[in-house]
Amino acid sequence: MNGRQHVQEIEQVLNGTQTGRDSFVSASWRRCVELYGMDPSRNDPAHIVTEAELRDHRKQAEWMIEAARSSLQTLFRQVAGQNYVLLLTDAKGVCVDFFGDDLFVNDLRSAGLYLGSNWSENLAGTCGVGACIVTQEPVTVHQEDHFGNAHIALSCTAAPVFDSLGGLAAVLDISLLRSPTPKRSQNLAMSLVTNAARRVEMANLMAESRRDWVLRLSDSPEFLDVDPEAAVRLDGSGRVLGYTRAARRLFPDGGPILGRRIDDVLGLTVDDLPDLMRDRPTEDRIIKTRDGGALFGHAIAPQTPRTAPRISRGSGPLAGLAGDDPMMEQVLARAAKLARTTVPLLITGETGTGKTKLARAIHMVAPASGFLGLDCAGLSPRALQDACRDVTGLTTLLLRRIEHLPEETAPALAVLLDICGWLRPISTTCVAPAALGLSRPLFHRLAGATLNLPPLRQRQDLGWLLDRLLRRRAPDDLRLSPSARAALLGRSWPGNLRELEQVLDVAIALCEGRVIDQPDLPAPVDTATSATDAEDSLEQVMEACSWNMSCAARRLGVNRSTILRRLRKAELQPPG
Numbered sequence: 001m002n003g004r005q006h007v008q009e010i011e012q013v014l015n016g017t018q019t020g021r022d023s024f025v026s027a028s029w030r031r032c033v034e035l036y037g038m039d040p041s042r043n044d045p046a047h048i049v050t051e052a053e054l055r056d057h058r059k060q061a062e063w064m065i066e067a068a069r070s071s072l073q074t075l076f077r078q079v080a081g082q083n084y085v086l087l088l089t090d091a092k093g094v095c096v097d098f099f100g101d102d103l104f105v106n107d108l109r110s111a112g113l114y115l116g117s118n119w120s121e122n123l124a125g126t127c128g129v130g131a132c133i134v135t136q137e138p139v140t141v142h143q144e145d146h147f148g149n150a151h152i153a154l155s156c157t158a159a160p161v162f163d164s165l166g167g168l169a170a171v172l173d174i175s176l177l178r179s180p181t182p183k184r185s186q187n188l189a190m191s192l193v194t195n196a197a198r199r200v201e202m203a204n205l206m207a208e209s210r211r212d213w214v215l216r217l218s219d220s221p222e223f224l225d226v227d228p229e230a231a232v233r234l235d236g237s238g239r240v241l242g243y244t245r246a247a248r249r250l251f252p253d254g255g256p257i258l259g260r261r262i263d264d265v266l267g268l269t270v271d272d273l274p275d276l277m278r279d280r281p282t283e284d285r286i287i288k289t290r291d292g293g294a295l296f297g298h299a300i301a302p303q304t305p306r307t308a309p310r311i312s313r314g315s316g317p318l319a320g321l322a323g324d325d326p327m328m329e330q331v332l333a334r335a336a337k338l339a340r341t342t343v344p345l346l347i348t349g350e351t352g353t354g355k356t357k358l359a360r361a362i363h364m365v366a367p368a369s370g371f372l373g374l375d376c377a378g379l380s381p382r383a384l385q386d387a388c389r390d391v392t393g394l395t396t397l398l399l400r401r402i403e404h405l406p407e408e409t410a411p412a413l414a415v416l417l418d419i420c421g422w423l424r425p426i427s428t429t430c431v432a433p434a435a436l437g438l439s440r441p442l443f444h445r446l447a448g449a450t451l452n453l454p455p456l457r458q459r460q461d462l463g464w465l466l467d468r469l470l471r472r473r474a475p476d477d478l479r480l481s482p483s484a485r486a487a488l489l490g491r492s493w494p495g496n497l498r499e500l501e502q503v504l505d506v507a508i509a510l511c512e513g514r515v516i517d518q519p520d521l522p523a524p525v526d527t528a529t530s531a532t533d534a535e536d537s538l539e540q541v542m543e544a545c546s547w548n549m550s551c552a553a554r555r556l557g558v559n560r561s562t563i564l565r566r567l568r569k570a571e572l573q574p575p576g
Contacts (some may be wrong), residue, residue, distance in 0.1 A: 003041065003149045010040050010147070024135050025145045028126040031134075032147045036122045043150040044439045046112025050096055053118040057094045059472055063317055064090070064161070064170050067096050067204035072099055072172075075196045079174065084189070085113045087173040093120030093129050094379035096170075104177070111154060113175055124148070128156025132171045136160050138194050142183040155179040157189040159197035164205045164233060164242030167256065167369050172197045201244040202231055206300075209233045212241055213273055215262065215298040217250075221282035224296045238262045241340065250289075258367040265290055273299040317361040321354065323464030327454045331358075335451055339365040342394070344417075344446050345426045346402070346433060349453030352498030355428035356400060358453060359475040363396040368424055370395035377404035381412035394422050402446065403436055407560065414442045437561035456493040456500065463489065469501060472506050483518045491524055539572055547574035 009019050013026045014033060021029075049057065058065065068088050076086055076099040085108055086098035095117045100108050108114050112124070121130030125147030131139045138159040146152050153176055161170040174193045179185060206214060212235055216228040223229075230246035240260050250265045251257050263269045267288035268276075276285045276299035287297040318336055322328035325487040338345060339362040347355045354374075363371055374387055376399055388397070399405070405413065417423060426447045429436060436443065456462065466488060470478065480488070484507070495497055503522055511520040545551035549563045567573075 006144055006149065006152060007040050009144070021145065024131055024139060025126060025141065027133070028121060028131055029147055031121065032125045037516045038125055039148060040125075040147055043148060043149065044148055047109075047118040048112070048116045049118055053114075054094070054096075055473060057090055057092070058096045059482075061090045061096045061170065062090070063077065063320065064200075064204065067172065068097065068161070068172070068200040069208060070203065071196045072097065075174070075192055078192060083176060083178075085175050087113060087117075087119075087129070088120060089129050091133065091168045091170060092118075093123075093133055093171070094118050094480040107177055108437045109149075111177060113177070119173075125151070125408045127151060128158035128173050128175065129171045130393070132158035132160050132173075133168065136168055138190060138197075140183060140186045140190055142186060143179070143181070153178055154185055157186050157193050159194045161200050162195045162245045163364065164201075164208055164244070165364070165367065165369065166243070166245075166248075168268065170200070172200065198229070198244065198246060199227070202228070205231055205233055205242055205244055208242060210303045212302055213270065215273065215276070216300070217247070217287070217295045217300040219471065221285070221294065222283070224282045224298050225278065228298065232262065234262055234270060234273075236270065266295075268297075274301070311347070316333075317364040321358060321361060322459075323461030323468075325459045325461040328459060328461065331451055331453060334361055336365065338362070338449050338451075342367075342424045343448040344424065346428065346447035346450045346509040347428045347453065348433065348450060349430070350455045350496055351430050352496030353455060354497050355453060356398070358451065359396075359398050359426045359428060362426060363398075366396060366424065368396040369412045372396070373398040373400065375400045376402050377407075379406060379409050381409050384409060384412055384416065388416060388420065388423070391420070392569065393424065394424065395569075397425045399425060399427040399446070401429065402438075403429045403431045403565075410432065410439065410442055414439075414445055417445045431565065435565055437565070456496040465497070465500065466504075469504055473504055477513055477514050478508065478511070481515050481517045484516050484521060487518050487521060502576070538566055538570060542567070542574070
């Protein structure tokens with residue numbers, strides 16, 4: 001089929017004619033034209049994100065990349081010599097990990113089958129990754145199934161990877177630059193990629209579950225211990241804390257899975273789990289299902305006591321926020337327990353201490369499936385209502401800089417939280433809870449529990465943070481000289497993690513060779529001068545407004561309570 005024929009077929013589909021294409025392909029074509037305004041006759045190049053954007057995407061997907069690496073390596077060995085390329089994208093469609101033949105790197109880059117390519121449907125048109133994100137099902141987009149002429153030579157088979165809370169976390173794609181014409185030629189690719197996605201989900205669940213019971217399930221005893229089909233993570237009372245996608249078939253009623261008792265669907269309780277461990281033959285580990293069927297089960301006991309205060313660095317998104325620091329270990333241990341509840345959380349700490357990162361990590365562990373982030377500075381009641389209008393299902397509502405919430409928006413927020421019981425608020429602030437200036441009813445709706453992040457100057461894991469951030473931002477062989485490391489360890493870091501990240505970015509850009517030396521480091525910030533300048537500026541505004549706080553608040557774009565707090569902090573008073 002040439003380009004003109006391809007465009008004509010798309011026009012037929014838009015006119016309602018059935019052309020024999022899979023229904024999800026036809027639906028995607030219609031979205032490309034009617035929703036995204038795309039032209040199928042154009043040969044648009046692949047969309048590649050910037051290096052900085054790629055670093056951010058890889059940073060957010062680091063836990064998934066780690067869980068998927070072994071499965072991708074195994075899958076690539078299975079297709080070695082067949083010219084396949086493997087892509088792991090995040091849930092937004094950006095490729096964050098890649099396996100391909102070095103002989104075809106230039107061709108793969110040109111086709112967008114490489115790190116940093118964005119295969120979301122609204123940018124790339126109909127494609128394997130984009131269709132998989134929309135349908136959340138395994139798909140093959142083969143040759144002329146693609147929307148744009150630039151991609152019709154490709155054959156892409158993709159499978160979704162879900163996190164242990166049931167949300168889409170990634171897409172695993174196996175693609176060919178050129179392939180046989182029949183679409184059925186990719187049936188083997190479909191089998192391989194869906195099995196690999198299932199193993200990635202299993203690896204992720206196991207990495208998160210070291211303090212909980214895991215029940216792995218299989219239809220046959222032969223694969224139970226080596227390659228089970230499904231798994232659930234259970235707490236000490238037998239309630240589901242996480243699951244792989246295949247475990248949804250255990251809950252055919254379509255209701256929520258998290259928090260359900262396992263004895264609702266299987267003929268066993270948590271007390272029966274020790275009888276399903278490896279010391280019994282697999283064929284004897286039979287579990288009856290409520291519908292009269294049977295499965296084979298393999299139970300794995302918690303590796304550490306559930307009351308242990310320490311968090312293993314490899315046990316999930318929360319653990320990746322700190323190294324060996326006693327204060328952070330206490331915060332993260334408390335966060336891990338609260339994350340599985342719907343208790344409203346208030347996260348406090350200086351600017352740049354990682355409050356938003358902690359909130360997002362809590363969301364990844366929490367039972368909420370949706371996520372909505374709002375900046376409270378300048379947030380009007382109408383904007384708040386518009387943002388939350390279409391939210392359904394248990395959703396994390398991240399309220400950044402709650403100290404800047406306008407006075408007129410506070411009552412609307414209180415009413416919204418009362419009406420929408422499915423919103424779980426997590427608020428962040430740079431001021432002490434007592435100085436927030438919120439009404440008592442609203443404060444208690446937002447601060448069921450408080451988590452206080454220590455400043456970087458008080459943390460004992462600064463060396464660990466240096467190494468971790470450097471690995472994320474630079475090639476593996478780039479390192480700090482002893483003098484540069486000593487200089488960084490000796491700074492006071494008034495900007496906390498944000499300042500540390502910026503200092504490393506500057507040093508990486510300035511260094512020559514593979515070693516960052518002390519001259520490559522930007523000079524420390526003079527915080528005393530900065531603070532004095534800020535006080536002088538505030539005093540000038542107050543004088544210009546005749547010390548009217550409402551006038552000053554309007555001029556600075558903040559609320560009146562913020563002006564009052566800043567005046568008290570700077571110990572400024574009106575003349576007389």
